[in-house]
Amino acid sequence: xxxxxxxxxxxxxxxxxxxxxxxxxxxxxxxxxxxxxxxxxxxxxxxxxxxxxxxxxxxxxxxxxxxxxxxxxxxxxxxxxxxxxxxxxxxxxxxxxxxxxxxxxxxxxxxxxxxxxxxxxxxxxxxxxxxxxxxxxxxxxxxxxxxxxxxxxxxxxxxxxxxxxxxxxxxxxxxxxxxxxxxxxxxxxxxxxxxxxxxxxxxxxxxxxxxxxxxxxxxxxxxxxxxxxxxxxxxxxxxxxxxxxxxxxxxxxxxxxxxxxxxxxxxxxxxxxxxxxxxxxxxxxxxxxxxxxx
Numbered sequence: 001x002x003x004x005x006x007x008x009x010x011x012x013x014x015x016x017x018x019x020x021x022x023x024x025x026x027x028x029x030x031x032x033x034x035x036x037x038x039x040x041x042x043x044x045x046x047x048x049x050x051x052x053x054x055x056x057x058x059x060x061x062x063x064x065x066x067x068x069x070x071x072x073x074x075x076x077x078x079x080x081x082x083x084x085x086x087x088x089x090x091x092x093x094x095x096x097x098x099x100x101x102x103x104x105x106x107x108x109x110x111x112x113x114x115x116x117x118x119x120x121x122x123x124x125x126x127x128x129x130x131x132x133x134x135x136x137x138x139x140x141x142x143x144x145x146x147x148x149x150x151x152x153x154x155x156x157x158x159x160x161x162x163x164x165x166x167x168x169x170x171x172x173x174x175x176x177x178x179x180x181x182x183x184x185x186x187x188x189x190x191x192x193x194x195x196x197x198x199x200x201x202x203x204x205x206x207x208x209x210x211x212x213x214x215x216x217x218x219x220x221x222x223x224x225x226x227x228x229x230x231x232x233x234x235x236x237x238x239x240x241x242x243x244x245x246x247x248x249x250x251x252x253x254x255x256x257x258x259x260x261x262x263x264x265x266x267x268x269x270x271x272x273x274x275x276x277x278x279x280x281x282x283x284x285x286x287x288x289x290x291x292x293x294x
Contacts, residue, residue, distance in 0.1 A: 012064075013054040019069045026071040041124055043069070045131055048103060049096045050074040056095035060088045072193050073131075075141060081214040082158050082250045083222055086150065093146045100132040134193075137176070139169040141200055157247045159212045166205055173197055216245055220274040232257050237265065237288040241277050244287060258287055266291055 030039040047069065053076035054067050063079040076096070080089075104125065111121040136144040145165060152161035177194055184190055204211075231252035235244050237260040248254060248270070256268040268290060276282045276290050 013051060013058050013067070016054060016064045016067045017051075017069070018066045020071060022071040023069055037120075038123065038127075041120075042127055042131075045100075045103065045124075045128055046074040048099045049131065049135070050076045052095040052099040053092055056092045060084070060092065062088075062092065070196070072189055072196065081211060081218055082153060083215065083218045086154075086251060089150055090147075093143050093150070096143055097132055097135060100128050103128055137172060139172050139176075139197060139201075140165050140204060142197075145169050153250045156249070158215050158250050159208070159246045159248075162211055163208060166201055166208075169197075169201055173201070212246060215250075216248065216274065217278065219248070220271075220278050229253075230255060234259055235287055236260070237286070237291065239287050241273055241282060241285050241287065241290070244273060245277060256287070258291060260288070 027036070027039060030036045050067050050069070054064060057064050057076070057078055062084070065077040065079050067076045068074060078092070107116070107121060107124050107128070110116045111118070116124075135142050138144040138148045140146070140149065148168065149161060149165040152164050155161070156164065173194065180190055180194070229252055231249060232255045233244065233247055234257045235247075237258050244256065254270040256270060256273060257264055258266050258268065268287070272293075273287075273290060276285060276293065282289065
């Protein structure tokens with residue numbers, strides 16, 4: 001592979017980098033309060049973490065919306081909705097946390113050769129571990145929350161798994177909130193992060209129908225289906241299309257077995273349901289209506 005081919009995806013990822021305007025306010029406060037070194041260290045760790053996600057996603061040709069650096073963290077936003085191969089998704093999720101391993105090793109080497117002072121070394125290690133552990137919390141949209149969604153989506157329909165992830169995230173976040181109230185009551189940065197996560201969960205909950213539609217649309221128009229196995233769905237002829245589609249799982253192809261009066265009356269391919277719903281706009285149709293078409 002040529003050097004040009006190696007640099008091209010990295011260049012594209014950096015074009016997706018966005019810095020939230022409030023970050024500059026935090027930077028100004030850090031300068032005024034003599035905490036600029038700490039801010040730069042946190043920024044460097046967060047940037048490397050998020051670029052790990054971004055570079056890995058670019059390698060797999062994912063659609064990267066943007067990589068945002070927030071006043072208190074960062075987030076790599078992708079336009080992928082549960083239809084990528086599991087190995088790819090796992091690699092993209094873990095690509096962020098894995099950056100902390102080599103950063104730890106590099107800083108330890110610098111410290112051993114006395115190229116960085118002791119206080120800088122311990123400060124970096126504290127920040128590095130803190131960011132790593134926080135990101136692995138099972139709270140959406142942190143890396144731990146994404147791992148949780150991936151695991152739940154293997155057991156349940158994607159729509160249900162997404163809702164379960166959000167609900168579990170709220171429970172974990174509230175538990176963390178109560179713990180912090182007694183242990184770190186004066187940590188303003190922590191309160192800001194928790195409020196941001198509450199807001200993110202609320203927005204994601206409102207966007208549930210949209211997330212399901214994107215998942216189904218990608219499945220309908222996707223050029224590279226990655227189905228591992230067949231998973232038949234037994235549905236009643238009176239069931240609506242939307243109800244049946246909400247039961248679709250990731251990574252499997254659904255033959256639709258139509259039941260009426262306790263007996264099987266026929267079958268449909270999942271693509272026939274998706275075509276009727278999105279192309280024919282039969283959004284209020286029932287399964288029996290589709291049976292008449294095919």
